[in-house]
Amino acid sequence: MSVLEQTSHDVEAIPAPSKSLGRRLASLPIAARVAALTAAGLISLIVSSILLTQALYRSADRTADTKALFDLAANAAAAHVTFGELRYWLTDLSVSLLMNSQRNAEQARERLLDQLDGLSKSSPDAVREIRVEMDDYVKRALEAADSYTQDNRIIGNALLAEARTHSTNVDAALNELVEEVSAEAEAARNEAVRLAQKTATTAAILVIIVLLIGSLLTILVLRSIIGPLRRLNRVIGELTQGRYDIEIPIEGGDELGAMSRALRLFRAGAIEKKRLEDEAEQQRRTIAAALEAISDGFVLFDPQDRVILANSKFCEFFPDHARASLPGQSFQEILEQRLAGGQVDLAGASPEEWIAQRLHIHKDPAGFVCEDRFGDRWVRVSRRKTPDGGAVAVYTDITELKQRQDELERAKSRAESTNEAKSRFVASVSHELRTPLNAIIGYSEMLIEDASDQHMVEFVPELEKIAAAGRHLLALINDILDLSKIEANKMEIFLETFVVADLMRDVQATVAPLMAKNRNGFVLDLDDDLGKMHSDQTKLRQNLFNLLSNAAKFTEGGRVTLTVRRDRRPKGDWLIFKVSDTGIGMTPEQQERLFDAFTQADASTTRNYGGTGLGLSITRSFSRMIGGVVKVESELGKGSTFTMAIPAEFKKESGEQHPSEAVPLPPRDKAVLIIDDEPAARTVIARALAEAGLASFEAASGEEGIAAARAHRPAAIILDIIMPHQDGWSVLRSLKNDRELCEIPVILATILADRELGLSLGAVEYLTKPIDTEKLIQTIEACGGGNRDVLVIDDDQASRDFLRRILIKKDWRVHEASDGARGLGLMKRLLPRLVVLDLLMPEMDGFQTLSEMQQTPELQNIPVVVVTSKDLSMNELEWLRDRAVAVVTKGANSRSQLVKALERQISAAE
Template structure:
């Protein structure tokens, strides 16, 4: 082989080596690229699987939510249809009986229609309150709350349900517990829900309500613990308890009745007031639900009520007799206050209550009542000591005090300056005799103006108030109301904010800005909560705000009388004809 051939082969070999190195490097790069792509693919597959799992979980949660909402709608449909069926059915039955001249069961049927209507309203309010809370639109009105008194009214209300399942209710509530500043209606609603659930799921057992007070970091807290010996809740079901549209066991709600929303609403209301509801439960043993609230709610009250100045009145009006007296009842038992209020009647005085001696002294200073009923046996302070405190105070010494006791201690009472003495059980004659110490009624005149655009509701208000002996005039529009108020000022106004021709808030502002403005208490009847802006606008011109349907008509007339009683220069003319002029 020649030198040239060797050189050629050597050159070809070097070239082959270069090509081999190139392809080896290319193969290595391809392998690395393939490995990297494989790793990326594996990572992508893992991400896709993770995404798939998340999507599947979201789908399952959405399906569960849809099933829960479907079940909730089915349950609510049943809950709503049941009272509606009773209302429609008994109305048709009554119509047939009246046509036939048979009135034997009319009173019973009317009561059933009324009860079904109240139940239906409660269901609707629960759903609406929940939706407003979720939207952050539900407001609350804070005021001084006497805890023993509100506990007494709640237990009195819940007792029929407690006794229905042959249960026993035990209440532990210290009389000296701190006075709260919160929304009493929402506290009462939440407490009623907790006690109602305990009564519903307990049979022939014991339900215990324990009220305690504690201080954490300088802040006073009040806890309401409701313990029962009912069916209890298993650990795996507790997480569902406070979820909207989710119920622990739908079969339980069918067996025990109810929409399953009471606990959810109660917890949301407590959170709105700055507190919460917690629970402990053992299946088959019982449950303990604890409602813990700050003694002072986290926000200032929305509406401050001011006393308006006297209204001008036409000189030629007739002058009937209407009382503006205030009677203070100091008794730990709220039933005593309710009984005295019933025996006195709204035409004689507006009755206010104090469940403890300390609150009684404070209220006496605040309102300066014309007469005081005082129980000798008070939980926080002896009644005779309270009497001495009243009689040694220059501002209160002139107020007549009627002592209430289980035995006759009249001689001791008279020696200490007692005006009269009543022994339990309280009867009507004894209360009537004690009322001789009330001052003579104020001679005033006027009428109630009901501003309501709905004809049926306006007629219902008119018949109810006239049935209570009050004079009523109806205005169906804002313009009619302005005309009536300008030509003949009323003693009080009941106002619906939703009028056909103008907004009710605009009507109040118009009255406020007019020259020679008419001063009279205004009660607003609303179907939903007012916004903060609307409340600010009506502040100072409104005596009371009531939710439509949340009060019975007897409660409405009592609220109206109390508003008029505190507005000392205004009264009512007890006849039915409208004003002239």
């Protein structure tokens, strides 16, 4: 017996609850029966759900009321505790008369008032009484304190006794209120428990009723379906064995009846086969007509690569050999016809090799698309395999498209040549402009200093105008050069790891004068865990400066805020920089074109505030280059907010240049050894030394430090005291007892305050953490010595005069050379303590000069400060950093940067 028959037998064995109900179900379609069963189940569920929901809502309301009462009880208890604190502080005030006690009492009173406000809705009368008594109590207690202050102790004692009476009344009222609310809360809880138990009982009864109704309806529906289905199953078995004379029962108008009729149609299906084949042929002819109407050549191959169907457009590609497109022709024969017609460029291959190559491509199961020449025409051939193993190909004439493409390529080449010429012109002009501008700015600043020193202050404002105009023009030149490099895709990225908070404080110091100019307040809002970034620090700094300078320019007497947050994401952290101001704001139309080059909000903005409109365009380009985005939100008259999102770790695409390897350990007279077990402390000191132009290397313990000192003989040692294993005192004794190391100056840097002991053991200075970096650099620089010769190598006379004036003020002997070759000759004769070198010079430039110095043993260790107006690439900057102690770019702030760099090197040389 089959499973279906067994199931039917089992269902029929169950006593029918109602014969008439079963017959009515049998007259319905199966879908209707299932729908009726489902509807009955849904109605039961809906009714039960409604009842349970109502019960649950009542229970939830009761629970919420209970919770509210318990919250009130907790609030009342808290108010009682707070009153105790108030009473304590007022009592303490009466005894100690301290202002701190009065402040604490006021705070406790305010908290108590807030707590009483929360109780006033449930117990207004009690709260009102408590407030009155509490106010009287506070008043009498404060009066008592005043009396004690005035040394009227009798009046004070009387007032304090009266205050205690009010205090007792408040305490009693609060106790009564706590007990009252707690009692109500307990009663509500008991009611909620009772209601929950009732709901659970109701739910159980409803579940039993639904199960009974569902079981009854399921039995009735199964009986109405399985019996007829068993009879049809037997007929299907006979038909599958080839006995088509079997009688097919008529099962009615439901789905089972439809199955019965389908079986009768199955017997008649063979008669329809021929008619369907005729229709298929007609459809093939229709498709052929449609193919003739398309503008591309079309051909269909069978699995043996013979033509089944082709349109007339395909034949046009073989005008002298139209038979190649006839049905039955093979693909190889078509290729041979093309060769015979002279339409093929063999490109040095033999005809046999060309045919073999084409056949191999044709049989590629993935299909292909290629462009081929048919005489003087270009044709795109698209070929794809069909599911039956054949192939379909489309031939498209693209001669006109090819001609246009060639024209576009030529136009693109001309545009690239023009852009390259423009970039060379801009770079050349900016260099020619920067050199005289540097002299103008430098001399104007020197004249300002001289005028101030000689008390000729009436000339200072005019000289400052000259310097400001020069800086403005130089900034414009730099912006145009940056924009040109961005457009030519020649702007390079220099990646480095840096501390975000340090950079933000540096930016804050830089923009402070801009903020003060328009009387703006500046707020720096930093997260505590900003951490580090690996990105192009220079471009990020310039972006922030552009945004902040704009905010300062368009805001007057307002506030500018720089907010920095670290957004931690699964695929990598981002740094979010927001620059907000309370300035003039912008309309939506102005915001749409804000980031376009040479564009400002409108013409009045340029007239009123100045500027070229390049800053924000460069900011957006720089942001994209380091993987970030920048957007603006603004409202006219209310201010603007610029948001810049930059990935915390930017990774260059493959194929781009990477930073050079670590610079080898510097010579002895330029290196400082840092001995400290804390990496963070070593990093802070190393950064300060690097900013001062001093190289450094590190050791994490006393043992490592002594070994490093023996191996590299540093110019100075910075030593921590508190370290594991071997502390700083022991290291200092070991250094001073060593004949080879005793002459090395040791600077102690620690949190301990024992200066006398450190100096008595041989240290040259004792600095307490956190270290004053300026004092540290001064101490290290005081350890040097040498001659007084400085060599300036620059082809520009004005630049040499400018540098000479700076150096002479420091009592140095200045020697000059106009190119690298003369400079090398002077170096070999003088062996100066310092070389100031320009890069762009005739005959021998600065790069060649540095290379020659590195190859000459007696010149290798001479410190070199590079001063140039050249726009350096990343590779050039890396190369220079390996060979020079400082690189200063001639610009708006170059004089101050140059003076600082020279002062550091001069101090080190002294």
